[in-house]
Amino acid sequence: MYSMRGKGPKMSETQMEMVGRAAAYIKARQADEADGPVTLDELASHCGLSPWHLQRQFKRAMGVSPREYEESLRLERFKKGLRSGAGVAAATFEAGFGSSSRVYERAGAALGMTPASYAEGGRGAEIRYAVGESHLGLVLVAATPRGICRVELGDDLGDLEGQLRAEFPRARSIARDDSGLGRYLAEILRRIAGQTPRRDLPLDIRMTAFQRKVWSTLSRIPTGETLSYGAIARVIGQPGAAQAVGQACGANPVAIAIPCHRALRNDGAIGGYAWGSQRKQALISAEAAALTSEGRGRSKKTVSG
The missing domain is CATH 1.10.10.60 (Homeodomain-like)
Known part of the structure; x- marks a missing residue:
């Protein structure tokens, strides 16, 4: 909210x-x-x-x-x-x-x-989750056997666990498993620190065709860079859909794994973020700082096509 x-x-x-x-x-x-x-x-x-x-x-x-x-x-x-x-x-x-x-x-x-x-509320799903700490606060990563289904950021463990259970009220089981999901959590924490992804993360999330286009484009924005909602709309071939792009960013269920924090308002302002605009600014700043310290020894990626 x-x-x-x-x-x-x-x-x-x-x-x-x-x-x-x-x-x-x-x-x-x-x-x-x-x-x-x-x-x-x-x-x-x-x-x-x-x-x-x-x-x-x-x-x-x-x-x-x-x-x-x-x-x-x-x-x-x-x-x-x-x-x-x-x-x-x-x-x-x-x-x-x-x-x-x-x-x-x-x-x-x-x-x-x-x-x-x-x-259906995740009917029959077996969900495990792990919790870690970062400069943004607590990080909860939840997954089914098929992949990550939720990444939440917050300050209170009880609230995060409550949100997870509220999203999947008909899951067969929801249990904490820090050890079993350690690799997923470590990769998310690495990205929160502003570092480039070390490995791809499997996702088990549902999306509309439009969201697939937007989220795929977000995932191709290089670490340390941003695009406006309007620019993303143009990349996916729907130049008049800037507002819908913003809504798709807001519906992202896996913070960081799909980097919706890299999408800005058309005027360059931070814009909304499901996990708080201060966290969004902190993520962008961390990525920019890490990029500066690393240097840019790799060829620049593009998000076109």
Whole structure:
């Protein structure tokens, strides 16, 4: 979920408070199950700002527009409904999507699979996980026998383990195995430190065709370099899909293994990151520093084609 980040020139307490009021209003409207989405004019009137200023301040603080923030809340509500055992139709209604076609269009892209598949909650899977420490905090790497299915970053072990179990509520087993997953964890920690990958990591994740294109492109961005959402959209042959590229980055379930931290907003700003914008900046800085210390004795890679 998104949190205030305040990149660029420091925002005043009044500005941050105003953005907080706007976010709280959006949450309250969804909790009250009010009809229809919150319009920008309505939100601006509530906060006493012009729509233009509210949009600008909100995106600066949260990394997303008010509309994108509202959609993220709706998606989380939908996912919660699916994990609780509600059918797709019931979860659709409760989340306020309005129609199943809208769910498959919007939620499907963010889930990386159809809502029906997500509702299976990893049914029957045997999942092991390992936990390590880095300059970013704790790192949890989870895998099935087929490959890595989750990489999470955080500060609290209980929270990380809870998130893993919440994502796979119907798994046959979820058990810690630091020894068995040691090689996976070591490779992730190596990458977090800014070093170039030593080996490929097998992944066991679901993705849409669009996400496959985006994530494949992300994986070809050389360590220490970045691309804008718009540039990635052009690389995959869909120049008008910059916003969808950002959504695909946000849906990445395996931090670091798929380096979505190397994707920036079109204006060069850090942009959102599922594990926090400060971690994203730290990753980019670590990679740049490691690249400088190593020198560039290898030929430069490209991400084209």
